[in-house]
Amino acid sequence: EQKAKGKDGFTIFENCMHLNSIKFIQLSNRLREALPNKELLLYFQPQYDIRTGELFGLEALIRWNHPTKGFIPPIEFISIAEKTGYIVELSEWTLKTAIEQKREWDKKGLPSVKIAINMSGCVITNTKVFENICNILDELKIQPGEIEVEVTETAVMMELDKAKIHLQKLKEYGISIAIDDFGSGYSSLNYLNLLPFDILKIDYEFLNKIKNKEDESLIYQTIIRLAHDMNLSVIAEGVETIEQLEFLKKYQCDIGQGYYYCKPIPAIEIEKLLLSEISMVHETLD
Ligand code: C2E
Ligand code: MG
Ligand code: MG
Ligand code: MG
Numbered sequence: 001e002q003k004a005k006g007k008d009g010f011t012i013f014e015n016c017m018h019l020n021s022i023k024f025i026q027l028s029n030r031l032r033e034a035l036p037n038k039e040l041l042l043y044f045q046p047q048y049d050i051r052t053g054e055l056f057g058l059e060a061l062i063r064w065n066h067p068t069k070g071f072i073p074p075i076e077f078i079s080i081a082e083k084t085g086y087i088v089e090l091s092e093w094t095l096k097t098a099i100e101q102k103r104e105w106d107k108k109g110l111p112s113v114k115i116a117i118n119m120s121g122c123v124i125t126n127t128k129v130f131e132n133i134c135n136i137l138d139e140l141k142i143q144p145g146e147i148e149v150e151v152t153e154t155a156v157m158m159e160l161d162k163a164k165i166h167l168q169k170l171k172e173y174g175i176s177i178a179i180d181d182f183g184s185g186y187s188s189l190n191y192l193n194l195l196p197f198d199i200l201k202i203d204y205e206f207l208n209k210i211k212n213k214e215d216e217s218l219i220y221q222t223i224i225r226l227a228h229d230m231n232l233s234v235i236a237e238g239v240e241t242i243e244q245l246e247f248l249k250k251y252q253c254d255i256g257q258g259y260y261y262c263k264p265i266p267a268i269e270i271e272k273l274l275l276s277e278i279s280m281v282h283e284t285l286d
Contacts, residue, residue, distance in 0.1 A: 028080045031064075035093060039065050042097055043264035046273065047116070047235060047257040050248050055277055056255050057114035057148065060098040061264045062090075082120050091123045096136055099147070101267055103140045110274040116148040116178065121155025125162040130169045144174030148199065151177070154185040156195065164195055171196045178235070183223065192230060200227040204238020204258070210247065221251045228252070 034040050044058040064072045081087040095117060102115045123129055137144055149170060156163035167177050178199035179191070183206050192200070202223055209216045227234045236248050239258030248256055262273070 024080060024083075027077065028084050028086070030066075031077055031081060032086060034064055034066075035089070037067075039067065040090075040093065041065065041266070042094065042101065043266055044101075044115075044270045045257060045264040046262045046270075047255050048261050050236075050245070050253055050256045055111070055113055055273075057116050058270060059116040059150070059257065059264075060094065060101075060118070062094055062118075078120065082122055087120050087123055088127055091119060091127075091129075092132065094118075095133060099136050099140055099142055102146065103142060105271065105274060106142075108271075110271065111277045112146065113274070114146050114148055114176075116150055118150045118180065121151060121158065121163065124149075124151055124156060124166050125159040130166060130173070133170065133175065134173065145176075148176040148178055150180040150201065152180045152185070153182070153188070153191045153195075157186075157188075157191065160194060168196050171198070181237070189226075192226075192232075197232055199235060200232045201235040201237050201257075202253075207236055207238050207240075207244055207248075207258075210244070217247070220247075224251050224253050 041063050042060045043063050044060055046055055047057040047059060048054065049056045062074050062078070064074070064077055066072050078087070078090075081090050098115050098117050106112055119129065133144075133147070133149075136142075137147065149167075151163075151167070156167075171177050176198040177196055178201055179195070179197045180201050181203040182200050184203040200223070202220065206216070206220055206223070210220060224234050233254045235255040235257060236244075236253050237257055239245055239248065239256040239260045241260055244258075245256060245260060265273075
């Protein structure tokens with residue numbers, strides 16, 4: 001009986017695998033059409049200076065607006081693109097689109113803010129990402145200091161040496177490097193020393209977990225202090241409530257990003273936000 005059960009279980013598992021690989025292939029083929037079909041777009045989420053409340057930067061977040069399925073979350077299709085290698089093409093598009101968008105805002109005379117771009121580890125380690133970014137920035141006359149590249153540690157630890165060389169080049173050129181989702185996954189404090197980071201983004205799960213819990217709060221405070229001791233700026237991800245913001249203020253976290261401030265929004269909405277920044281400056285001058 002035991003055996004029969006096991007066998008059944010195995011059959012189900014096998015079918016499941018089969019189904020998953022069909023879905024994988026379908027979605028991965030479909031994703032290649034998304035770019036030419038113009039179904040991909042960038043949303044942007046503002047980041048704010050916690051102390052002054054000033055706009056600090058905008059994180060570009062990719063969106064796939066599928067004609068029948070609606071918005072497919074990036075965590076679903078980015079991992080597929082990483083497995084098939086399509087991520088290289090996708091990243092080139094993201095980079096170019098984000099920087100072009102910034103150029104457009106600058107040309108309209110809107111306040112100039114830094115743009116943060118997420119980069120998959122395999123793109124950092126296996127492509128001419130440096131030459132690529134330099135060319136785009138050169139062509140569009142954007143200062144490297146206006147760009148931040150975000151990488152997760154799990155993504156770069158596979159090929160640490162290459163990652164180090166490529167990130168170092170970007171940093172020397174003037175681009176800021178952020179470690180994304182710090183504290184999630186297999187965080188090792190070692191990476192903070194090995195890779196040339198300027199900014200540390202604390203994973204939103206940490207802030208979520210605090211809710212009056214002494215020890216969780218202590219971990220958070222310690223990460224902030226450690227980052228500051230290493231000359232890194234700290235961005236808190238997932239700031240959702242005023243209580244969380246007060247906590248971050250109290251422990252001198254530098255920058256906040258999350259639904260409390262603003263959700264990721266389309267470029268046209270960002271434009272309105274940048275316009276209101278101008279009128280705010282005028283109000284304080286009056
Ligand atoms: P991430 O870089 O850590 O981006 C932050 C994610 O947190 C975003 O999810 C954002 O919508 C979400 N978020 C923002 N504020 C809050 C909040 O207050 N509470 C909560 N619970 N979540 C918040 P999103 O846009 O779904 O992106 C997910 C991940 O997909 C990103 O995580 C990033 O790793 C990846 N990703 C997005 N765009 C790109 C891209 O252009 N290239 C690459 N390689 N990866 C991307
Ligand atoms: Mg990010
Ligand atoms: Mg993150
Ligand atoms: Mg994340």
